[in-house]
Amino acid sequence: MSLEEFLHNLHFDIDKANQPNWEADWEDAPLAYKLYRGLPVVPLSTEVPLTLTGGEPPARLDLNRVGHFLWYVFGFTQLSQSVFPMDSPEQDSYPLQSYRRFAPSGGALYPNELYVYLKVEGLPDGVYYYDVAHHSLVLLREGNFDSYLAKALGNRCDISSCFGTVFVSTMFWKNFFKYNNFAYRLQGLDAGVLIGQLMEVAKRFGFASGVYFQFLDTAINHLLGLSEQKESVYSVIPLSVEVTIWSTNGRNLCENVISKELRQELPAIQPEYLERSLNVKEYPMITAMNAASKLDSTWSFRVIGERGAAERMDSAVALPHIEPLSYDLAEACRNRFSPDMDFVLGRVSQQQLATLLLEATGSFSYRNDLDEAYRSNDSRVTIYSCLYNVEGITNGAYYYDSTEHLLREICPGDYRLHLQTGMSLDNVNLLQVPLCLHVVGDKEFYKTELGYRGYRIQQMEAGMLVQRLLLAAQALGMGGHPLLGFDANLSDELYKIDQQGKTSLIQIPIGPYRPRPWLRGSLHS
Numbered sequence: 001m002s003l004e005e006f007l008h009n010l011h012f013d014i015d016k017a018n019q020p021n022w023e024a025d026w027e028d029a030p031l032a033y034k035l036y037r038g039l040p041v042v043p044l045s046t047e048v049p050l051t052l053t054g055g056e057p058p059a060r061l062d063l064n065r066v067g068h069f070l071w072y073v074f075g076f077t078q079l080s081q082s083v084f085p086m087d088s089p090e091q092d093s094y095p096l097q098s099y100r101r102f103a104p105s106g107g108a109l110y111p112n113e114l115y116v117y118l119k120v121e122g123l124p125d126g127v128y129y130y131d132v133a134h135h136s137l138v139l140l141r142e143g144n145f146d147s148y149l150a151k152a153l154g155n156r157c158d159i160s161s162c163f164g165t166v167f168v169s170t171m172f173w174k175n176f177f178k179y180n181n182f183a184y185r186l187q188g189l190d191a192g193v194l195i196g197q198l199m200e201v202a203k204r205f206g207f208a209s210g211v212y213f214q215f216l217d218t219a220i221n222h223l224l225g226l227s228e229q230k231e232s233v234y235s236v237i238p239l240s241v242e243v244t245i246w247s248t249n250g251r252n253l254c255e256n257v258i259s260k261e262l263r264q265e266l267p268a269i270q271p272e273y274l275e276r277s278l279n280v281k282e283y284p285m286i287t288a289m290n291a292a293s294k295l296d297s298t299w300s301f302r303v304i305g306e307r308g309a310a311e312r313m314d315s316a317v318a319l320p321h322i323e324p325l326s327y328d329l330a331e332a333c334r335n336r337f338s339p340d341m342d343f344v345l346g347r348v349s350q351q352q353l354a355t356l357l358l359e360a361t362g363s364f365s366y367r368n369d370l371d372e373a374y375r376s377n378d379s380r381v382t383i384y385s386c387l388y389n390v391e392g393i394t395n396g397a398y399y400y401d402s403t404e405h406l407l408r409e410i411c412p413g414d415y416r417l418h419l420q421t422g423m424s425l426d427n428v429n430l431l432q433v434p435l436c437l438h439v440v441g442d443k444e445f446y447k448t449e450l451g452y453r454g455y456r457i458q459q460m461e462a463g464m465l466v467q468r469l470l471l472a473a474q475a476l477g478m479g480g481h482p483l484l485g486f487d488a489n490l491s492d493e494l495y496k497i498d499q500q501g502k503t504s505l506i507q508i509p510i511g512p513y514r515p516r517p518w519l520r521g522s523l524h525s
Contacts, residue, residue: 010185018180028277030174032110033132035274040139052204052329057241063122070130072201074114102333103197106186111174112194115167115224151257152216154298158245162238171231176283184286188456191234192463204329210367212236213457214301216259217294225269257298293453302449304370315409319354327475339479339513343432346512349391352476359472361402381461384495386415386436422487433509438491443503462505479513
């Protein structure tokens, strides 16, 4: 199977993308986190703040503040136990136990890991792994790596002015063992959701952040001591509390840097960690995609120019002007969950809809290395929706024009049952959902400019938008449930985007929901 065919099947015909007769071996499942052995460990404070409403730069940046930041980004927040329904043939099985975090993940498997390069008071400068199981930092390399990291980013960021840099990686086996090749699509989305959570938390802590999707992969993985057959970094995110030089034209700032040459500046490290799975199967399509997506030269970095605007429709609904949504991020994170069968049909006001859409699309006013610096750039992913029972708005399918803050009508009607027929699992009753949103992107994922790396970048940007939608929905008293088990062809035809070279990347039902009868406890002091 060619890589082109693989990505097409991954989106439109998953059975063809997956290996046949695949069954997850839960007895041999991997851990949801790494456990390094024999390395120095720095415990982090568990006295986390219970509210997050600020945004001012911190008066004092120390290890405690960094630890609180990491916990809100990716720390364990809940222990969940669930059982099979009474009519399930597996009802005699033991309860399924999982550790939850504020950022959602497909199947709660969390294939991503967090690493940080830190230069803060009370901590030796160096590269650390965030040990989520013990809420601590594991030292991988001690020292100052400003020059090395700056070169790996093409000298597009003043790393010396940043107190930290976060690396979001993906461990391929962590969700491949369950989802087979479909894991590749999930891994990019999960990474994006995590990045979206990180950027929201960074704002509340007063940190400036930006996302680099393009970097010298092998050099960065070498810095962290990662085996590229098992794990690879997907994004690099510098953090600062002071003015930082940010440029998307780094290739003009220095000579070409070659990944293979740069890695020679540092000795190799091979830190030992617990795998748990005794039988790690091969995933050749995922390693092939990862290899095809790698960048080995800083002259390979690209900026995406002007993007074509979405097709305009004649009928439009102006949404009410609203003030930016102000809410306690900590509370929204604690309350957020995926309602599945707990949605309850209710009326949604125009104010709620306008707030939700404006808050979510605001996520793309963020620094990244794809857009032209100092220019207003349109988002690469957009929102389409099927609306029902929204105050003052005719039921129908719409495109949200974020530049004009209005809805452009595509076709009127009630499409809830139509969308329900396209779901592979009946785990959400769309007849109880007033807002069914679709994040839409370019079908060719900017392959001309970015190659196969464009696919995972697109999935990450979609995930970032999804997390903003989920947090905004929760702040408005509604729930959201991201779904990949839907027929993209069906929604693409409905929105008339199939002929525009666009496709639906993910489906998110959003609406009121009933309280779930469960027992739960938070994992913080």
